Amino acid sequence: MYRPSHLHRGWKMTLPGARSVHATVRLPVLLCVLVVVLVLVVNTQLNHLHNTAVSPVHQPPLIGHPAGQHAADGSVEEVGAPILEPVVAGTGLVKDPGVARGSGRESPATQAGPVETGREIKTKPGQSAPGTPGISEAEIAAYTQVLEMRMEAAGRDHGVVGTRHCSVLAAVNNTRGTCIDTSCPTAFHTSPKQRVRQLVAPKHMQVTADQLRQVLDIGRDVESKRYIFITAASSNHYNESQALVYNMRKYILPKLHPDSYSFLYYDLGLKPTERRRVEKNCNCSVRSMPISVLPPHARHLMCYAWKPAIIKALLHKAEVLVYMDVSIRFRDMDLDAFWAGARRWGAQFLNSQDSIPNHTVQPTFAFYGDPACLYWPYPELLAGFSVFHNEPFMQRVVIDPWLACAFNATCMCPVNPHQYRICAHTERRVGQCHRFDLSSLTLQMAKLYGDTFGHLVLRTNHPPKVARNDRMGFFTD
Numbered sequence: 001m002y003r004p005s006h007l008h009r010g011w012k013m014t015l016p017g018a019r020s021v022h023a024t025v026r027l028p029v030l031l032c033v034l035v036v037v038l039v040l041v042v043n044t045q046l047n048h049l050h051n052t053a054v055s056p057v058h059q060p061p062l063i064g065h066p067a068g069q070h071a072a073d074g075s076v077e078e079v080g081a082p083i084l085e086p087v088v089a090g091t092g093l094v095k096d097p098g099v100a101r102g103s104g105r106e107s108p109a110t111q112a113g114p115v116e117t118g119r120e121i122k123t124k125p126g127q128s129a130p131g132t133p134g135i136s137e138a139e140i141a142a143y144t145q146v147l148e149m150r151m152e153a154a155g156r157d158h159g160v161v162g163t164r165h166c167s168v169l170a171a172v173n174n175t176r177g178t179c180i181d182t183s184c185p186t187a188f189h190t191s192p193k194q195r196v197r198q199l200v201a202p203k204h205m206q207v208t209a210d211q212l213r214q215v216l217d218i219g220r221d222v223e224s225k226r227y228i229f230i231t232a233a234s235s236n237h238y239n240e241s242q243a244l245v246y247n248m249r250k251y252i253l254p255k256l257h258p259d260s261y262s263f264l265y266y267d268l269g270l271k272p273t274e275r276r277r278v279e280k281n282c283n284c285s286v287r288s289m290p291i292s293v294l295p296p297h298a299r300h301l302m303c304y305a306w307k308p309a310i311i312k313a314l315l316h317k318a319e320v321l322v323y324m325d326v327s328i329r330f331r332d333m334d335l336d337a338f339w340a341g342a343r344r345w346g347a348q349f350l351n352s353q354d355s356i357p358n359h360t361v362q363p364t365f366a367f368y369g370d371p372a373c374l375y376w377p378y379p380e381l382l383a384g385f386s387v388f389h390n391e392p393f394m395q396r397v398v399i400d401p402w403l404a405c406a407f408n409a410t411c412m413c414p415v416n417p418h419q420y421r422i423c424a425h426t427e428r429r430v431g432q433c434h435r436f437d438l439s440s441l442t443l444q445m446a447k448l449y450g451d452t453f454g455h456l457v458l459r460t461n462h463p464p465k466v467a468r469n470d471r472m473g474f475f476t477d
């Protein structure tokens, strides 16, 4: 596992009192909280170590929770250059990288610290979470603190979440934009803890140990790197993928130390000649996506269930993982700000202006237990550019439920993808089309981040663009 070293910088603080001092020392508190989460997870893992078929040399051990759902890993692996720099409070920006160098590997004593595991923590009667086999109250509390820290640091969003009433949009025939449905009978739970719980506690949102093992197997022999870039293409996107590789070489890769990253290209069905050309020209690691790890209903490429599977398989091998559809085109972006945003908010995406319910079918809302009308204020997060920070919160509260959705026949792909691809945009109505991976991810992020959802949208100078049909014949050998 790739372990950010900055997590240790908050150790001096007394953990129980940490929340009361956050107004003045918010960042140290965040770091403390992250330490707590890390220690909890490591400790839980040590307690429930779970044997798998995976080679212990290349693969961190799977964590088995009581019910065996949960991924993460406790191995220590030093990769590449010093990992994280100290962060300037309140800005997320990196300052004086020299300070952090050499610090930061967690000592064995730290890992074995006297942190309670969930089994020892008693929940009050009204507080117990029915159907929480795979997760402890302590873990939920720790993830909640991470979310609260982020929300407190965030303030209101950048104007991404809709604030106008839907009736106002309707009056001008705007059927696509984000808006508030004042007739919606419910609201998101105001308690961050309950929102976290809603994503991690229900059994149907947990991946099974078996599913997890198969998914992690996808990335079993991938080396850990600080940054992992991933794309994936089938034959019909081969030419676009060449343009992406060209673009990466022009704008991104020259700015990175060659040892700090890897670039993986997943073959989703290239022709043999195409595959050979990618292998010869791409200067990336070409791999086949073993689609059979997915249940039959999710194997159709247009269900996009392969995407959360690949991301889950590799996130624990990186500090930051960047998944790119072949249509992504970088420009001259400030990379340091980009990485800082991923660390600060846990994930970064591009968005569209389209309100999500229109592009998401009813069963997906049912999976998450919410009425669709709650989500009108939220625009699509484009999972075609998905940046994730490797941390327990993201792994457990975001990626695992997303993967469970991919595996569930009623969540990510409950419809025939051919029939739900096209969004007509002539009226406002739930589920006129469906966006699969993007739909489910947006729902999860909206539920978790609420008003601060806008911070998940990438805000660097010159963010990447989506350029569908931008093709190139770059692999000429």
Ligand SMILES: *[C@@H]1O[C@H](CO)[C@@H](O)[C@H](O)[C@H]1NC(C)=O
Binding pocket: 171, 172, 173
């Ligand atoms: C909205 O659409 C309706 C029906 O298509 C039309 O009659 C009306 O003039 C439109 N209103 C505006 C503000 O464009």
Ligand SMILES: *[C@@H]1O[C@H](CO)[C@@H](O)[C@H](O)[C@H]1NC(C)=O
Binding pocket: 235, 236, 237, 238, 239, 473
């Ligand atoms: C890719 O480009 C080649 C060469 O221009 C062309 O022959 C081929 O049809 C293109 N493939 C697709 C899927 O567009």
Ligand SMILES: *[C@@H]1O[C@H](CO)[C@@H](O)[C@H](O)[C@H]1NC(C)=O
Binding pocket: 249, 258, 283
């Ligand atoms: C290929 O990648 C290696 C390191 O990953 C780098 O040193 C080399 O310059 C790259 N070659 C090209 C042609 O980009």
Ligand SMILES: *[C@@H]1O[C@H](CO)[C@@H](O)[C@H](O)[C@H]1NC(C)=O
Binding pocket: 203, 204, 363, 366, 367, 368, 408, 409, 410, 411
């Ligand atoms: C799939 O999700 C639904 C909720 O939408 C749940 O009732 C069902 O048990 C899940 N199926 C599996 C196999 O987990």
Ligand SMILES: *[C@@H]1O[C@H](CO)[C@@H](O)[C@H](O)[C@H]1NC(C)=O
Binding pocket: 174, 175, 176, 177, 178, 354, 355, 356, 358, 359, 423, 424, 425, 426, 427, 428, 429, 432, 433
């Ligand atoms: C929802 O989809 C309908 C039909 O495709 C479309 O007319 C409408 O503009 C979309 N609305 C939103 C909010 O995306």
